[in-house]
Amino acid sequence: MNYILNSIPFRTQKPRNTGYTMAMDKGLSLREVEDFLESNGDYVDIVKLGWATSYVTSKLKEKIDIYRSAGIPVYFGGTLFEAFIVRNQFDDYRRLLDKYKLSFVEVSDGSITLDHDEKCEYIRTLAKDVTVLSEVGSKDAAKIIPPYKWIDQMQKELSAGAWKVIGEAREGGTVGLFRDSGEVRQGLVEEILTQVPEEKILWEAPQKEQQVWFIKLLGTNVNLGNIAPNEIIPLETLRLGLRGDTFDFFLDK
Amino acid sequence: MNYILNSIPFRTQKPRNTGYTMAMDKGLSLREVEDFLESNGDYVDIVKLGWATSYVTSKLKEKIDIYRSAGIPVYFGGTLFEAFIVRNQFDDYRRLLDKYKLSFVEVSDGSITLDHDEKCEYIRTLAKDVTVLSEVGSKDAAKIIPPYKWIDQMQKELSAGAWKVIGEAREGGTVGLFRDSGEVRQGLVEEILTQVPEEKILWEAPQKEQQVWFIKLLGTNVNLGNIAPNEIIPLETLRLGLRGDTFDFFLDK
Amino acid sequence: MNYILNSIPFRTQKPRNTGYTMAMDKGLSLREVEDFLESNGDYVDIVKLGWATSYVTSKLKEKIDIYRSAGIPVYFGGTLFEAFIVRNQFDDYRRLLDKYKLSFVEVSDGSITLDHDEKCEYIRTLAKDVTVLSEVGSKDAAKIIPPYKWIDQMQKELSAGAWKVIGEAREGGTVGLFRDSGEVRQGLVEEILTQVPEEKILWEAPQKEQQVWFIKLLGTNVNLGNIAPNEIIPLETLRLGLRGDTFDFFLDK
Numbered sequence: 001m002n003y004i005l006n007s008i009p010f011r012t013q014k015p016r017n018t019g020y021t022m023a024m025d026k027g028l029s030l031r032e033v034e035d036f037l038e039s040n041g042d043y044v045d046i047v048k049l050g051w052a053t054s055y056v057t058s059k060l061k062e063k064i065d066i067y068r069s070a071g072i073p074v075y076f077g078g079t080l081f082e083a084f085i086v087r088n089q090f091d092d093y094r095r096l097l098d099k100y101k102l103s104f105v106e107v108s109d110g111s112i113t114l115d116h117d118e119k120c121e122y123i124r125t126l127a128k129d130v131t132v133l134s135e136v137g138s139k140d141a142a143k144i145i146p147p148y149k150w151i152d153q154m155q156k157e158l159s160a161g162a163w164k165v166i167g168e169a170r171e172g173g174t175v176g177l178f179r180d181s182g183e184v185r186q187g188l189v190e191e192i193l194t195q196v197p198e199e200k201i202l203w204e205a206p207q208k209e210q211q212v213w214f215i216k217l218l219g220t221n222v223n224l225g226n227i228a229p230n231e232i233i234p235l236e237t238l239r240l241g242l243r244g245d246t247f248d249f250f251l252d253k
Numbered sequence: 254m255n256y257i258l259n260s261i262p263f264r265t266q267k268p269r270n271t272g273y274t275m276a277m278d279k280g281l282s283l284r285e286v287e288d289f290l291e292s293n294g295d296y297v298d299i300v301k302l303g304w305a306t307s308y309v310t311s312k313l314k315e316k317i318d319i320y321r322s323a324g325i326p327v328y329f330g331g332t333l334f335e336a337f338i339v340r341n342q343f344d345d346y347r348r349l350l351d352k353y354k355l356s357f358v359e360v361s362d363g364s365i366t367l368d369h370d371e372k373c374e375y376i377r378t379l380a381k382d383v384t385v386l387s388e389v390g391s392k393d394a395a396k397i398i399p400p401y402k403w404i405d406q407m408q409k410e411l412s413a414g415a416w417k418v419i420g421e422a423r424e425g426g427t428v429g430l431f432r433d434s435g436e437v438r439q440g441l442v443e444e445i446l447t448q449v450p451e452e453k454i455l456w457e458a459p460q461k462e463q464q465v466w467f468i469k470l471l472g473t474n475v476n477l478g479n480i481a482p483n484e485i486i487p488l489e490t491l492r493l494g495l496r497g498d499t500f501d502f503f504l505d506k
Numbered sequence: 507m508n509y510i511l512n513s514i515p516f517r518t519q520k521p522r523n524t525g526y527t528m529a530m531d532k533g534l535s536l537r538e539v540e541d542f543l544e545s546n547g548d549y550v551d552i553v554k555l556g557w558a559t560s561y562v563t564s565k566l567k568e569k570i571d572i573y574r575s576a577g578i579p580v581y582f583g584g585t586l587f588e589a590f591i592v593r594n595q596f597d598d599y600r601r602l603l604d605k606y607k608l609s610f611v612e613v614s615d616g617s618i619t620l621d622h623d624e625k626c627e628y629i630r631t632l633a634k635d636v637t638v639l640s641e642v643g644s645k646d647a648a649k650i651i652p653p654y655k656w657i658d659q660m661q662k663e664l665s666a667g668a669w670k671v672i673g674e675a676r677e678g679g680t681v682g683l684f685r686d687s688g689e690v691r692q693g694l695v696e697e698i699l700t701q702v703p704e705e706k707i708l709w710e711a712p713q714k715e716q717q718v719w720f721i722k723l724l725g726t727n728v729n730l731g732n733i734a735p736n737e738i739i740p741l742e743t744l745r746l747g748l749r750g751d752t753f754d755f756f757l758d759k
Contacts, residue, residue, distance in 0.1 A: 001561055001562065002560060002561060002562075002563065002566045003561065003598070003602050003605075004598065005561065005589055005590065005593060005595065006593045006595065007593055026483070026486060026487055027292055027293070027483060027485070027486030027487065028292070029288035029289070029291045029292040030291065031284070031287075031288050031291075032288055032292075035535035035537050035538050036535070038535045038536065038564060038565070039533055039534070039535040039538075039563070039564055040533070041564075042564070050487075051490060051495065051497065052490050052493075052495035052496065053486050053490055054255060055254055055255060055256065055258065055493070055495055056254065056255075056296065056486055056489045056490060056493070057255065057292070057486065058291060058292055058295070059291070060255045079495065079496065079497060079500065080495075082500070083258055083495055084258065086500075086504065087258060087259045087260060089258065089259065092256070092257065096256050099256075110497060111497045111500040111501070112500075139497035170497065230533060232533070233532060233533030233562055233563065234532055234533065234556075234559065236562045237559055237561065237562060240558075240561070240562070242557065242558035242561055242585065242586075242589055243557050243558065243585065244557065244585060244616060244617045244645035244676065247585065247588070247589070247617040247618075248617070251592065279736070279739060279740055280545055280546070280736060280738070280739030280740065281545070282541035282542070282544045282545040283544065284537070284540075284544075285541055303740075304743060304748065304749050304750065305743050305746075305748035305749065306739050306740065306743055307508060308507055308508060308509065308511065308743065308746070308748055309507065309508075309548075309549065309739055309742045309743060309746070310508065310545070310739065311544060311545055311547075311548070312544070313508045332748065332749065332750060332753065333748075335753070336511055336748055336753070337511070339757065340511060340512045340513060342511065342512065345509070345510065349509050352509075363750060364750045364753040364754070365753075392750035393750075423750065
């Protein structure tokens, strides 16, 4: 920190177990990655190469290497996993993870229909070699999954070996955990939290209001994801009660 | 491509006749242009310096040179053409094109009232020396042009020598082809396509939902424009069926 | 300017007294600052490090130095002032200004409740050493301040030594001067202008429609703030009547 302010809430430091921030890179150039890390490296715990952007990213290996040198793991968005699965290319996908020496992977079924046992089987298989993030929730706004199913799937996926489960929101923050308008499905989140440990969940929350809502519910060190590169520092100030939206929240505590 | 996925739709390669992507640069610095080209050079066919931003752009010549070295033509937004016309400075405009050695030009009447014969005359004159993109549609949301007029104007402008005609949307995507809300004027587009060859049209479609709509209507290799620099890679994944929105669309085909 | 267009409205040059543009930096890296200045240096008069982002900004001193070398003053967002005040750390705040050799400061009460006499006392104290921008308006959308109070506060803050007063809008442009929808509270602005000299006010106006509205009301050289880095050149074209929205406005004048 650049100066001393009293009564700042406790913020975990890297390597973090909670208070995780996942950033979404949807096509940064190598120099943009360097710039991003210079400003935000301390506040980013993991980077997702959004959906299947890695397919068309130039200098992919070099990009992953830059993140790796900064101590920040990279993983491919779940849509890429699904693109391989829907084409019966699971073995190719595993080879791809090897080729780029990725130690994290996302397993999701946001765009495909996947029997849940089969999904858990993929988690179990992959978890032998890498750390698995598994995602619950559909990318289809019309597919509303009731809370008990979210809970059941999250629990089973954790049992199958997922390190954390991700609550789906997409890049825009308008599906899954959220309504079309971006508003949080509050009942859903609260019901999930009665059954799944908070530290095992990474909430996708790309919009500021969504981040504020989660910080007010779960505190400074809530795990948040799908944060745009230029919103990492703004998020960090929200976590610390140093932006209007959360300014009062941590005072007198 | 960085790895092999089966059943990816055929995508044209540069130099493209169809499947054109036009990016809008509204003030990138030289280094930002270099970064942009490193990541997106293969997916961008032409760059528009948005409206009259070139008037206040520093190092304009150097910027155009960087694009030229990458084999990507640059043109000034149509609003600049109109700014010269409304001031009776057409000859100055031609000298300007010469000065910067531009081989593409846009002729439009989105902000001025221009007799259509006169517009075609400008196209005819300019087409002797450079490649002309002509734009149909008003920037004024209140000026609704009926489909038969769009078609008539497009046909006449192509006859006058326009290489392609552009469907107007502005940077935001809320006029011309689209309603205030950004929704596509579907009937308009479909009626245009009964009379004007698809490959002769470049659709301005800055919003993701608009891009998805055109890709579903006209396929991977539809010509799209007014794409923001950081949305080029996302668009490319939409074209290839590698993002949630078009994920199913090219499978089983 | 890169070429000659007739009938362009008179635009003040740096160092400006009116026609001021304040940009908001919410986390640029050093190289991004360099890029920003290369393209926009002539059009930016002052830079605000948004709210308390300076707390978590890496290489803060180097960043301020780059701006300083370009002749552009930097100041901390008002929320930082408030964060020190609410913690009874005013003396620390003054030492902070010294440490970074800042010659501008913002005094505001958008997130805290501050007796207005006390606010003016802070302005008076700080104005002995640095140039004070004082901000009127709450960040709380529910707190509607009636026009007569805006005027009274602005007048008193100017009397206390504020160089200019800022009309609050936040980064998004949805509070203070504006409704939730971003629409300008026109009656408020017009009433303020009957009592406070236009050149003493800096209007926060992050959205394009807001900028257009102020330019049409007060002309090319209105003072505008909270402009995102990549919207500086677009704003400059609006000021000059070189974008669709203001294209007609300065012709025939």
